[in-house]
Amino acid sequence: MPDGTPLLAMRGIGKSFPGVRALAGVRLDVHAGEVHALLGENGAGKSTLCNVLSGAFGSYEGSVELAGEPVALHSPGHARRLGIGMIHQELTLVPDMSVADNILLGAEPRTRLGRVDARRMRDRAATLLADVGLRLDPRQPVRQCRIAEQQLIELAKALSGDLRVLIMDEPTSALADAEVRRLFAVIRTLTARGVAVVYISHRLEELEEIADTVTVLRDGGYVGTRAMAGADRAELIGMMVGRPLGELYPRPASVAADAPVRLRAERLTLTGDTRTGRTALHDVDVHVRAGEIVGLAGLMGAGRTEVLESVYGAHGPRAVTGRVTLDGVPYRPRSPRWAIRHGLAMVAEDRKAQSLVLGNTVRFNASLAALARFRRYGRVDRRAEGRAVDEQVAALRVRTPGTQAVVGTLSGGNQQKVVLAKCLLTRPSVLLLDEPTRGVDVGAKAEIYAICHRLAEQGTAILMVSSELPELLALCDRIVVLCEGRVTAELDRAEATQERILTAAMARGTVLTRTAAGRTEEEVHDR
Template identity: 50%
Template sequence: MTDRAPLVAMTGISKSYGGVRAIRDAEFTVRAGEVHALLGENGAGKSTLMKVLAGEVGGYRGEIRIDGEPVRFGGPADAQRAGISMISQELDLVPALSVAENIFLGREPRTRLGTLDRRRMLTAARELLARTGVDLEPKRPVEHLRTGEQQLVTIAKALSLDARVLIMDEPTSALPPAEAEQLFRVIAELRASGAGIVYISHRMAEIGRLADRATVLRNGRVVAEFDAREMTAEQASEAMVGRRVDQLYGTGHGRADGLALLEVEHLAVRPRRPVPGRREPAGISLRVAEGEIVGLAGLLGSGRTELLETLYGVGTPGRWTGRVRLHGKEIHPKGPREALRHGIAFVPEDRRTSGLALEHSVLANTVLSVVGRIARFGVVPAARERRAAMSTAERLGITLSGLAAPAGSLSGGNQQKVVLGRNLLTEPALLLLDDPTRGVDVGAKAEIYRLLAEIAAQGVGVLLASSELAELTGVCDRVVVLREGRSVRELHTAEAGEAELLAASMGEAATLSGETG
């Protein structure tokens, strides 16, 4: 591999925003037929470096060569013509357009008369979606898709460009294991065809499985390069954060025998107006004890997100059957305010669109849910706001220039901590979490897991939906598996591992000593 001339060579790349140096003299190469992993904490400069390569960021110092020839892109279209395509972590889809229209946006196939060839576009879209292993109707509006399905559409869109170099920024962050496996098969096909792939991910198991080389960025600098097949998670983590990361998941909790906090019995929702793509609860039963962390597993479309939204009162309006009890009292939240009054808090899957007002300050985002509590006679004292926000930032280890900074200026991990901190300020009895570490680096993950252990020890119940099997087995006491809107199995993580969880999610037979339902 090392004697192969690089498709892309980036040398001495530096980029500043105002007085902040995002990239410092970075060197990076991509060879034909290899997967080159790019690692680093949120804010380390990974996305900026790749946006330079993809033509999305200009005004940099240094040189980019493709096939040995120097290039300077004026925009993403120039990079695409040169064979470089990027799947961004922030999904660049137009919600009101269909799946097919998004895939071919700006490159729509035309008839001989110059009109849109819709039939050819739909046929090509179906072929690309099949290649990514997703069964989606190309005519469906993207706004009706779940986050994981939108992720697969962006991958299909990138594949339509026949890129020689494909940059994947956290491509599996919203994908359950089965869909991720299909993506891995696509990556194998691409590398066999001679394409070079840049793979950005915080999931160490994926890096070891897929990548040939791994480059680590810290504070905008390249600090290490590894043979990815020999690199250990400990080596990568230490290089990324500049220190040793001890015991990512903690030591477990074991509070399943505590007093019942949440009891869900045969919950089903019949919506007044069904929403395409949603999998409403269709018969879910589970229990969360005080101080217990219970996981929700399942494939894309299993109904994990919809269950959490229903419990928080933001699901699709409709008729409930079954029962939901909190502290033994039957509840039916009609909206977030009512859920908060019951002591239920919710950290949604997509922090950028559902969890934060990105243009507003960290302070405003942090105290949003408790303004009524800290107000006096209808007026919120500025000093009380600042104390609440600052204590939250200190407790969660949020790195920021100041409370007045826009939430959108923070790294992904710090944005997630702001959302989590705001919910913890409500002092919930039950915390609902939907993929809380999606796109979060290993250092921030460790801090979030430590915080979950801390609040569980204080008696808070946690219901955690995750697409990461290692997270579910490492953090949770028990895991409830959902399939097609129903709870189909319950596993104790002390007795069952990732393979058993995946088998249960896919409906495959498995003999589990920890099975209870």
């Protein structure tokens, strides 16, 4: 753009919903070839602002200029025709359609007779998938893809058009480090072509690497804009939260070596399923002591989620073999309901599809798994249930108009807090966490970390999956690394580093074995 004119200029943007003022007087300038980060707590208005820009909200206050020309954004289709694409935090794919159908939906290549050209469509989809580092059959239904794969399919979909502005709302929330590297390479290719990128993320360390400029929002209002190169992390956090945050990763005392083992899984094996994209597990050993936090690390498709789901009974008793004990007592994972009865609770990877009833209330969702706790003489004690939900909502600082608010109207991070409240109300002795801070702001992360440490101090055993290696390294007493459904390393806090974890995560064909003396040695198998 001439004379430093921004490619995108938003002025005085406002948006209201019934009972909520989501945005008020927000401004944003984004230049061609720039990665412009949006920072703010959950509920600060970041996603609402981007939904205005993508045309999802046809009515809004203020003005938008694209390449110096005023535009009125009234639909996503109109925004796409203007060259504005968006990757949403909550995925917008059609599960029962193929990968190719999703990528080119509404822009299908046609034959001379006007019919969809299936061959050209598959070839085009395969090229776009390769651009984002995915090796998938374009004919495969999206339902069979993992969350991380679906996130990259969303990126391929955005790249299918003639882009001028790309909005990315938490694009790395389900990606492991290797996939994040690939994503950043794609972003740099786009910005080199002059594409402007609006990038929402709660991971300050990745913004320091990829972003040029940062704008901070708080409570629906504009706080300030800084050049990312000269921005101080403490200053940005202060702008975001408007209050002292304290240490992000408080380190508790180490767990005693003789603490009782709450959960032990030995030779855990799960049959794979190509229809659902489920990774097979092969003789996985993992244990968690009372008061211990154990992390599961690995690349996309390594089997981390499958370990949690197998212990939780999500795959039923027939698909899973091995020996599982709870407090030394044999336990057979039958179903999630069976797991809850025996003191297990799980925060699932995909809150929208697996953990929440989006059309129902905060109270309904938070108490759903714990209703047996409030049952008196065959009926639910609604007063006791309401008090317990109110206490959890307050403790987790859920931003909601009230517990009768529909959970689907909350921001993604506040929905995640409701999922955590749902688990804690069951009073678990073993807590399974699958990407517990996905889409959660830095303030909420600190609160979730503090809750995890408090639960551990009370004797709860925590087994968690995270794609953020700094999170695992700071929180966990031990880290178990998986590759292709096998354990390739088990590291305690003192010896764990990002380099050792990544080396083990890419150790194809390597299996961790134990010697009689308890030491470990690696055994390489031909595959």
